[in-house]
Amino acid sequence: xxxxxxxxxxxxxxxxxxxxxxxxxxxxxxxxxxxxxxxxxxxxxxxxxxxxxxxxxxxxxxxxxxxxxxxxxxxxxxxxxxxxxxxxxxxxxxxxxxxxxxxxxxxxxxxxxxxxxxxxxxxxxxxxxxxxxxxxxxxxxxxxxxxxxxxxxxxxxxxxxxxxxxxxxxxxxxxxxxxxxxxxxxxxxxxxxxxxxxxxxxxxxxxxxxxxxxxxxxxxxxxxxxxxxxxxxxxxxxxxxxxxxxxxxxxxxxxxxxxxxxxxxxxxxxxxxxxxxxxxxxxxxxxxxxxxxxxxxxxxxxxxxxxxxxxxxxxxxxxxxxxxxxxxxxxxxxxxxxxxxxxxxxxxxxxxxxx
Numbered sequence: 001x002x003x004x005x006x007x008x009x010x011x012x013x014x015x016x017x018x019x020x021x022x023x024x025x026x027x028x029x030x031x032x033x034x035x036x037x038x039x040x041x042x043x044x045x046x047x048x049x050x051x052x053x054x055x056x057x058x059x060x061x062x063x064x065x066x067x068x069x070x071x072x073x074x075x076x077x078x079x080x081x082x083x084x085x086x087x088x089x090x091x092x093x094x095x096x097x098x099x100x101x102x103x104x105x106x107x108x109x110x111x112x113x114x115x116x117x118x119x120x121x122x123x124x125x126x127x128x129x130x131x132x133x134x135x136x137x138x139x140x141x142x143x144x145x146x147x148x149x150x151x152x153x154x155x156x157x158x159x160x161x162x163x164x165x166x167x168x169x170x171x172x173x174x175x176x177x178x179x180x181x182x183x184x185x186x187x188x189x190x191x192x193x194x195x196x197x198x199x200x201x202x203x204x205x206x207x208x209x210x211x212x213x214x215x216x217x218x219x220x221x222x223x224x225x226x227x228x229x230x231x232x233x234x235x236x237x238x239x240x241x242x243x244x245x246x247x248x249x250x251x252x253x254x255x256x257x258x259x260x261x262x263x264x265x266x267x268x269x270x271x272x273x274x275x276x277x278x279x280x281x282x283x284x285x286x287x288x289x290x291x292x293x294x295x296x297x298x299x300x301x302x303x304x305x306x307x308x309x310x311x312x313x314x315x316x317x318x319x320x321x322x323x324x325x326x327x328x329x330x331x332x333x334x335x336x337x338x339x340x341x342x343x344x345x346x347x348x349x350x351x352x353x354x355x
Contacts, residue, residue: 001128002135003029003112005295007143008119008150010037013267013284014143015102019056020292022109026299029134030106035116037103038096042145042247043281044167044207045095046181046198051282052091055289056105064098065091066201071353072180075340076187076333078232082180083346085354090181092200096243119149124261139295139306140263143288146248148269151255156263159271161252163193166220167207168241175199176234183353184233185336189225192328197233203242206235211328212248251275253321254314259307266291266310275317275324276352283315323352 007018010032022028034040047065052058068091070084106113114134122131122140129140142150146159175182178199185194192211197204208220226235250271258265266272266288273280290313297303339345 001027001138003027003137004299005029005139005141005292006031006129006131006134006137007141009143009145009267009269010103010106010113010115011043011099011143011145011267012102012281013269013272013288014141015106016055016285016288017141017143017266017292018106018111019109020289021296022106022111024293024296024300026296027112028110029112029114029137031117031119031131031134032113032115033118037099037115041095041099041245043095043245044196044205045093045098045200046279046281047091047093048279048282049087049089051285055282055285057281057285060091060093060098060101064094064101064201066093066199068092068179068181068198070180071349072177072182072233073340073349074182074184074229074232075337076185077337078229079337079340080232081341081346081349083350083353085350088354092181092198092205094201119144122150122153122263124154127262129262138262138299141288141291142263142265142269143267144269146250146268148265150263151265151269154261154263156260156265157255157257157271159250159252159255159268161250162212163209163249163251164212164218164220164247165193165207165209165249166222166244166246167205168222168226169202169243169245170204170206170235170239171202171242173204173236173239175204178234182233184225184229185333186225186228187330187333189221189228195225195229197229197235204235204239206230206233207245209249249273250280251324253317257311258314259310262307264291264307264310270314272314274320276320276327287313287315320352
């Protein structure tokens with residue numbers, strides 16, 4: 001074989017799988033269609049405490065992260081409540097810098113990282129995959145996003161439910177309250193999800209996402225949203241946006257089938273993203289790392305099939321999927337205005353954001 005595994009996608013999930021396998025001594029190739037890993041991103045880059053403390057992401061250089069210890073949650077009326085949990089925090093990041101750092105980590109661990117190389121097709125031949133333009137490998141890993149081409153070409157499950165998000169970067173800007181992640185509930189501007197504003201190491205990031213309906217496509221109106229909430233969130237006036245991120249975010253839970261015949265999905269391609277908070281970095285990293293280690297254990301020591309390990313390791317998000325169902329069916333803003341400060345709602349919100 002040319003490689004033990006070929007990973008498609010060099011974002012968080014793809015990098016985690018490749019690094020886990022490479023550290024176990026496997027020959028790993030990563031295909032990434034972008035020539036610059038930090039270009040055209042579709043992630044907020046916000047990392048939760050568990051990912052920062054239990055994964056390689058805890059080794060990120062200090063200048064690429066900023067610690068945020070509470071959430072400021074706003075009702076549609078802009079009434080607000082502060083949420084926190086002892087010892088919990090988020091890291092906002094210089095996300096393009098993080099992606100480039102991960103690429104450097106891949107190279108340092110001997111991974112054959114091929115930037116500017118798209119996955120086009122693959123064929124199953126005997127006990128291996130023949131990947132067009134990349135050679136042969138025993139396993140093929142799809143970490144290529146919500147519209148995974150690996151899933152399409154290998155007959156695996158497809159993500160069916162999406163949010164559509166857009167985010168602005170405001171370089172060098174400073175919030176009035178930079179030590180909180182500001183989250184806004186608004187069925188008018190963000191039906192099915194929320195808006196957010198946060199301080200990161202290089203400025204301010206502000207975004208908005210809503211439920212994606214293929215039959216009635218609606219693009220988030222981030223400009224109108226920021227006119228409504230910007231002052232409450234401490235956003236300075238007369239800012240000019242810099243880089244913009246946009247894309248689909250899975251919100252329907254893990255796909256089925258997630259793996260078979262040596263092809264395995266992980267990250268957004270597998271639907272491993274929280275249906276409520278749309279946070280996927282921790283879950284994607286942990287699942288992809290498990291997949292990389294499982295491939296190594298199978299090839300080197302005769303361990304269990306990586307396909308079964310990948311399926312068993314995928315989080316089910318049962319409670320959060322139930323919350324997603326309820327949130328999608330609550331058509332009005334007034335319950336949030338009325339109940340935001342109520343102890344049961346505050347308790348539930350803290351569990352969503354911190355646990």
